[in-house]
Amino acid sequence: MEKILVAGATGTTGKKIVALLKDSEQFTPVAMVRKKEQQKEFESQQVATVLADLTEDVSHTTQGIDRVIFAAGSGGKDVVNVDQEGAKKLIDAAKKERVKKFVMLSSMGADHPEAATELKEYLQAKHNADQYLDISGLTFTIVRPGALTNNEGLGKIKLEHKLNERGEIPRWDVARTLVKSLDTDVAKNQAFEILTGETKIEKAVEDFQVLS
Known part of the structure; x- marks a missing residue:
């Protein structure tokens, strides 16, 4: 069993990622956590921290x-130190240990933050982190979802380099896409956008590699 570090494990999406990995x-x-009480919570579920x-x-x-899997975020409170510099530091740590793959949870709009009318600082931070990963030498996948919802996951998405539309996607489906992207040869050194769609997540991610 390969060990997967989940940064942002205590977040709403992060907890779903941990649950999926636990069942894998x-x-x-x-689980990467900031507080000892969070550590105890995961360890009571037999999850290493x-x-x-x-x-x-x-x-x-x-x-x-x-x-x-980097799924951490400051919730807009400290985007430079957490979303940007925190991601860079973890990329450096991953590079030092020669990890096999780094999967980044980014955001739709992070490819062109200058075009954003809102959340510009956040999207710029994500853009800078994504760029740093791109030139790191690590094998990576960058996943850019639309607006996240807490709706039940459907297990189906639409996926392209650039979707050229806005929309939503349940956190469960984002978590499943991130876990699927851990495979070394899936969307290798690629970034893609996802929204709720009609294609099963596994097929959408695997087929993207063929097209890219």
Whole structure:
């Protein structure tokens, strides 16, 4: 079983990622948490943890880790230090330990933040983190969903390099897409956008590799 570090494991999407990895036959989650009480909560569910804060040193977090999912965010409170610089620090830590793949949860609009009419600072931070990953030398996939909802996941999405439309997608379906993107040869060194659609997640992600 490969160990997957989940940054942002305590978030709404992060918890879903951890749950999916826990049920996986391939992967086992390692939840990155900031507080000891969060550590106890995960460990009571038999989920391994590592204590770290993205605004501080995270170089120890990738020791013994095979792959990384970055799903952390400051909720707009500290986008430079968490969403941007925190991501960069974790990319550096992943590079140092030669992790097999780094999957980044980004956002639709992060490819051209200058065009945004709202959330410009957030999208710029995500853009800078995505760019840093792109030139890091790590094998990666960048996933850019539309607006996240807490609706029940449908297991079906639409996926393209650029969708040229706005829309929503349940967090469960985003989590499933991120976990599927852990496979080394799936959407290798690619970024794509996702919304709710008609294609099963596994097929949409696998077929994207063929087209890209």
